[in-house]
Amino acid sequence: MIVIGELINATRKKVREAVLNRDGDYIKALAEKQAAAGADFIDVNVGVGGGDSEEESECMKWAVELVQEACDLPLCIDSADAAVLRAGLEACREGKTHFVNSVTAETKRLEPTLAVVKEFETRVVALTMGDEGIRTETADRVECARRIMEGVRKAGIPEDRVFFDPLVMPLSMDPRNPVLTLETGRKIKEEFPSSALVMGLSNVSHGLPRRKLLNRVFLAFAVQAGFDAAIIDPTDREMIDTLYAAEALAGKDEFCMNYIRYCKDSG
Amino acid sequence: MIVIGELINATRKKVREAVLNRDGDYIKALAEKQAAAGADFIDVNVGVGGGDSEEESECMKWAVELVQEACDLPLCIDSADAAVLRAGLEACREGKTHFVNSVTAETKRLEPTLAVVKEFETRVVALTMGDEGIRTETADRVECARRIMEGVRKAGIPEDRVFFDPLVMPLSMDPRNPVLTLETGRKIKEEFPSSALVMGLSNVSHGLPRRKLLNRVFLAFAVQAGFDAAIIDPTDREMIDTLYAAEALAGKDEFCMNYIRYCKDSG
Numbered sequence: 373m374i375v376i377g378e379l380i381n382a383t384r385k386k387v388r389e390a391v392l393n394r395d396g397d398y399i400k401a402l403a404e405k406q407a408a409a410g411a412d413f414i415d416v417n418v419g420v421g422g423g424d425s426e427e428e429s430e431c432m433k434w435a436v437e438l439v440q441e442a443c444d445l446p447l448c449i450d451s452a453d454a455a456v457l458r459a460g461l462e463a464c465r466e467g468k469t470h471f472v473n474s475v476t477a478e479t480k481r482l483e484p485t486l487a488v489v490k491e492f493e494t495r496v497v498a499l500t501m502g503d504e505g506i507r508t509e510t511a512d513r514v515e516c517a518r519r520i521m522e523g524v525r526k527a528g529i530p531e532d533r534v535f536f537d538p539l540v541m542p543l544s545m546d547p548r549n550p551v552l553t554l555e556t557g558r559k560i561k562e563e564f565p566s567s568a569l570v571m572g573l574s575n576v577s578h579g580l581p582r583r584k585l586l587n588r589v590f591l592a593f594a595v596q597a598g599f600d601a602a603i604i605d606p607t608d609r610e611m612i613d614t615l616y617a618a619e620a621l622a623g624k625d626e627f628c629m630n631y632i633r634y635c636k637d638s639g
Numbered sequence: 640m641i642v643i644g645e646l647i648n649a650t651r652k653k654v655r656e657a658v659l660n661r662d663g664d665y666i667k668a669l670a671e672k673q674a675a676a677g678a679d680f681i682d683v684n685v686g687v688g689g690g691d692s693e694e695e696s697e698c699m700k701w702a703v704e705l706v707q708e709a710c711d712l713p714l715c716i717d718s719a720d721a722a723v724l725r726a727g728l729e730a731c732r733e734g735k736t737h738f739v740n741s742v743t744a745e746t747k748r749l750e751p752t753l754a755v756v757k758e759f760e761t762r763v764v765a766l767t768m769g770d771e772g773i774r775t776e777t778a779d780r781v782e783c784a785r786r787i788m789e790g791v792r793k794a795g796i797p798e799d800r801v802f803f804d805p806l807v808m809p810l811s812m813d814p815r816n817p818v819l820t821l822e823t824g825r826k827i828k829e830e831f832p833s834s835a836l837v838m839g840l841s842n843v844s845h846g847l848p849r850r851k852l853l854n855r856v857f858l859a860f861a862v863q864a865g866f867d868a869a870i871i872d873p874t875d876r877e878m879i880d881t882l883y884a885a886e887a888l889a890g891k892d893e894f895c896m897n898y899i900r901y902c903k904d905s906g
Contacts, residue, residue, distance in 0.1 A: 543887060543888060543895060544895060547887070547890045547892065547893060547894065547895065548890050550888045550889070550890070551888075551889065551890045576888070580887075580895060580898070580899070581899060581902040581903075582880075582884075582902050585880055585881075585884050586884050586887065586888060589859050589881055589884040589885050589888055590888050592856050592859045592860065593859065593863055593885075593888060593889075596860055596863065613849075613852055614852075614856055617849075617852050617853050617856040618856050618860075620810060620814070620847075620853065621810060621817045621818075621843070621853060621856055621857050621860060622817070622818065622860075623814045623815050623817070623818045625814065626814060627814065628810060628811060628814065628847060631847070631848075631853075632847070632848060635848040635849050636848075
């Protein structure tokens with residue numbers, strides 16, 4: 373499973389402060405830590421909520437350069453604003469396939485975001501929500517996936533670059549939510565077998581105690597359900613333990629070589 | 640999920656010694672520990688491999704009485720020998736539904752074991768193996784389940800007393816093994832929807848490092864796959880953590896009440 377390190381996200385209080393104060397050392401340390409822990413991509417989200425596209429773009433460029441000084445990983449440029457995505461990708465090293473996080477089926481966002489994905493030949497996290505926001509039922513989310521895939525085909529983007537996120541809503545709101553997300557993922561994969569599935573999973577445990585426990589068990593469920601990538605904290609040792617064990621148990625780790633090596637390396 | 644505490648099993652070296660030396664305090668302590676940790680049933684296996692039915696029967700009676708002094712839980716009388724099962728159940732308190740562990744489709748064992756299940760009105764762990772031993776393919780194991788269910792019906796035992804164990808073979812032998820076990824379980828439940836599924840899961844990790852990690856992630860998979868019971872170590876805190884989280888995430892814990900209470904109680 374592809375691990376996208378989630379720690380550089382300005383919705384987290386300390387990152388927000390670091391972004392506002394241009395504390396580059398803090399950002400670089402977060403990148404280093406995640407790279408050392410084995411992340412495949414580093415997510416970069418510098419949205420501090422001002423809504424000023426130019427300011428966020430400048431800030432994204434600043435952060436992207438820092439992260440690339442700190443490590444040699446491809447990035448996951450995370451913003452709802454296509455101009456910010458573009459600014460981030462322009463600052464990215466060539467020769468790597470980066471991620472855009474994210475596109476949705478929202479009329480306003482779909483085309484401009486896919487234009488950036490096309491131009492920079494990135495992968496893209498595709499959230500199955502549209503102009504109506506997040507819908508409860510599987511069928512509505514699959515319909516969003518269809519609208520996004522239509523745009524992807526129109527733009528001439530290879531389908532295997534699309535990582536659908538079937539969106540997990542808090543378990544505390546409805547006990548069916550986690551199952552619904554996995555089901556939605558399975559249906560999307562059935563309909564678009566060339567596409568991939570990604571999960572931003574921490575929302576599942578919102579409002580409940582021992583959130584990390586719930587998050588890691590849900591990651592195991594996602595592995596079993598055939599998800600290809602997850603946006604997680606790669607420095608959470610128990611989470612990564614669970615990931616390697618789940619891949620081995622789901623038959624996705626030939627001869628358990630990755631599991632055995634991981635156990636050896638993590639001592 | 641029903642938790643059957645597995646610790647009193649003479650295949651474990653210390654238990655074997657306690658059985659041979661008639662060290663009642665050791666057996667009682669294991670029962671108390673498992674009851675305190677929240678086990679629903681206590682498995683009792685005193686087979687030290689002599690093959691003497693009378694001696695094992697006497698020993699089973701001894702152990703059953705000790706366990707019942709130590710706690711008030713129903714038992715899971717564990718032997719391949721119908722006479723030993725009978726001796727254990729005769730020593731069991733009335734007014735509880737106990738378990739027999741186990742029946743198989745083996746010609747020699749099927750009828751005599753089911754006769755005991757019928758007489759003592761117990762539940763039964765039904766291993767999906769027959770005269771040919773354990774077969775690799777799902778279809779062969781489902782065929783064993785059919786043979787057992789035929790015997791169950793002939794004996795007039797209610798079908799919901801039957802807990803099929805689709806048998807987990809070591810992941811280290813074949814990466815398909817865990818997936819195969821879950822698939823076999825799903826197929827059996829499809830064919831016999833009144834029956835239940837049980838898993839004796841520790842075999843999955845045989846020969847691999849960090850066995851407890853693999854065991855608990857596989858327990859999460861089993862919960863998701865609809866298993867009703869597991870034979871596990873209830874004193875393994877991380878295992879029980881995983882169990883509560885998995886049940887909540889699988890939509891089997893209305894309003895997450897059990898999960899929240901567990902988090903509160905376990906501090």
